[in-house]
Amino acid sequence: xxxxAVSNSLFSSSTGATLGRRATTQRARFEDxxxxxxxxxxxxxxxxxxxxxxxxxxxxxxxxxxxxxxxDGRRQVVEVLQAGDIFGLAEGSEYDCTAETLxxxxxxxxxxxxxxxxxxxxxxxxxxxxxxxxxxHEHAMxxxxxxxxxxxxxxxxxxxxxxxxxxCVGPDPEVEGDGCDLELHMTRQEIADYLGLTIETVSRxxxxxxxxQVIRLEKSDRIHLRRVCDMCQITGIH
Amino acid sequence: xxxxAVSNSLFSSSTGATLGRRATTQRARFEDxxxxxxxxxxxxxxxxxxxxxxxxxxxxxxxxxxxxxxxDGRRQVVEVLQAGDIFGLAEGSEYDCTAETLxxxxxxxxxxxxxxxxxxxxxxxxxxxxxxxxxxHEHAMxxxxxxxxxxxxxxxxxxxxxxxxxxCVGPDPEVEGDGCDLELHMTRQEIADYLGLTIETVSRxxxxxxxxQVIRLEKSDRIHLRRVCDMCQITGIH
DNA sequence: CGGTCTTTTGACTGCAATCAACCAGTGTGG
DNA sequence: CCACACTGGTTGATTGCAGTCAAAAGACCG
Numbered sequence: 001x002x003x004x005a006v007s008n009s010l011f012s013s014s015t016g017a018t019l020g021r022r023a024t025t026q027r028a029r030f031e032d033x034x035x036x037x038x039x040x041x042x043x044x045x046x047x048x049x050x051x052x053x054x055x056x057x058x059x060x061x062x063x064x065x066x067x068x069x070x071x072d073g074r075r076q077v078v079e080v081l082q083a084g085d086i087f088g089l090a091e092g093s094e095y096d097c098t099a100e101t102l103x104x105x106x107x108x109x110x111x112x113x114x115x116x117x118x119x120x121x122x123x124x125x126x127x128x129x130x131x132x133x134x135x136x137h138e139h140a141m142x143x144x145x146x147x148x149x150x151x152x153x154x155x156x157x158x159x160x161x162x163x164x165x166x167x168c169v170g171p172d173p174e175v176e177g178d179g180c181d182l183e184l185h186m187t188r189q190e191i192a193d194y195l196g197l198t199i200e201t202v203s204r205x206x207x208x209x210x211x212x213q214v215i216r217l218e219k220s221d222r223i224h225l226r227r228v229c230d231m232c233q234i235t236g237i238h
Numbered sequence: 239x240x241x242x243a244v245s246n247s248l249f250s251s252s253t254g255a256t257l258g259r260r261a262t263t264q265r266a267r268f269e270d271x272x273x274x275x276x277x278x279x280x281x282x283x284x285x286x287x288x289x290x291x292x293x294x295x296x297x298x299x300x301x302x303x304x305x306x307x308x309x310d311g312r313r314q315v316v317e318v319l320q321a322g323d324i325f326g327l328a329e330g331s332e333y334d335c336t337a338e339t340l341x342x343x344x345x346x347x348x349x350x351x352x353x354x355x356x357x358x359x360x361x362x363x364x365x366x367x368x369x370x371x372x373x374x375h376e377h378a379m380x381x382x383x384x385x386x387x388x389x390x391x392x393x394x395x396x397x398x399x400x401x402x403x404x405x406c407v408g409p410d411p412e413v414e415g416d417g418c419d420l421e422l423h424m425t426r427q428e429i430a431d432y433l434g435l436t437i438e439t440v441s442r443x444x445x446x447x448x449x450x451q452v453i454r455l456e457k458s459d460r461i462h463l464r465r466v467c468d469m470c471q472i473t474g475i476h
Numbered sequence: 477c478g479g480t481c482t483t484t485t486g487a488c489t490g491c492a493a494t495c496a497a498c499c500a501g502t503g504t505g506g
Numbered sequence: 507c508c509a510c511a512c513t514g515g516t517t518g519a520t521t522g523c524a525g526t527c528a529a530a531a532g533a534c535c536g
Contacts, residue, residue, distance in 0.1 A: 203515060
């Protein structure tokens, strides 16, 4: 472990799979701590921005987005969550975002009091929060400084485990070529609201990548990358 | 406490003062847990993006920014921190951002092992992280969906405690008028990199607000708001 | 006072937003 | 089975906001 001064259970080790991070290691789930499971269909709202905070959630299966709205209808998707991610935390007594499922999901709910009293849960929570925080930093860079093409390319790279990040392993030498298939599980509108773009711009960028033969569309939300490294070059990170 | 189902020590109560939140209550400091104090001058780097993670920090006095760079030099300031805020957490073994002071600051350092073993510190940490997370959500909305003018206005409102947020108290009836003085403690370049704009655009927006008599410049980083409510109208939140 | 650095202002350009059609897939009912 | 509506996605034409490039105006300092 070169250059690393720490390797304790709390702060080291890659965990979770929030978009914007690319780690793989499993982390503990709320079910281990007595949380109760709840299922949602695709495009269901778990809670609305402004609702009173009652419980804490952990995503167990599927994917889910958190978004905020301005009074005139502008929307910003602030996080796209994957299995293991935490949501439902708030400073005050109201949620600061709306939580809406993207796919069929399974969620663990847990009482706030229970979290407070359990050291194990606390540590779990911290670990998740740090990861999600790093993803938010990365996303701030995307929203503040990247071009439309770079945003879309970065978004695609988010979806590929172990690639594009600081721990990128490069093309797998075991596998012929460096291709990859992606399922977006998001509409163009959701992608646009996540990337701070319009639906038309997202569509145009994707069409352009298609024309440049960087990608191939199997379906509108199923995309094949010819070579992952090519996509990575477009993200602005290299 | 209308509409609030919870009021335990961990997740309720307004805490901290990170930009993007407007709360006031004091929270515990690391000094109480045996952290060591360290002083920095203005524009000093505490650590660089990519440095190995060794310690956790809490800002005690002054203000500090976290930023990320792209290889071509584009910069995004991802957080501007105030007293009480935590920084230096990372998923892996390296910092994901550079931490640089904006003013003379005082920082408490604490060993990661110590945090892991203390329930009190853990709770403290969680509280801070949730607040900073909410600020990042708010900032994602700013970067993804707001106009240049709305960004600058929102930035100014960040700097005013108890105004503009969900718990906005409106103009203080005790005080004649609704004016307010602000110290920015940031150069135009830093503001631009925080708001995802260029230095010229920030300057133009400020000139325009001046022409519209919404603000008056005492110095280039000292600004008087004629009426806070007027500024708030420009943020896009209302 | 000149020299350096930050901020402001001006002229122009370009990227992404807007407005508007069009297209493809899906479901419904006569 | 086809006509129809409806939804989500794509493409085209045009506009406008913020970026870029360039220069002037202040601010600060030895």
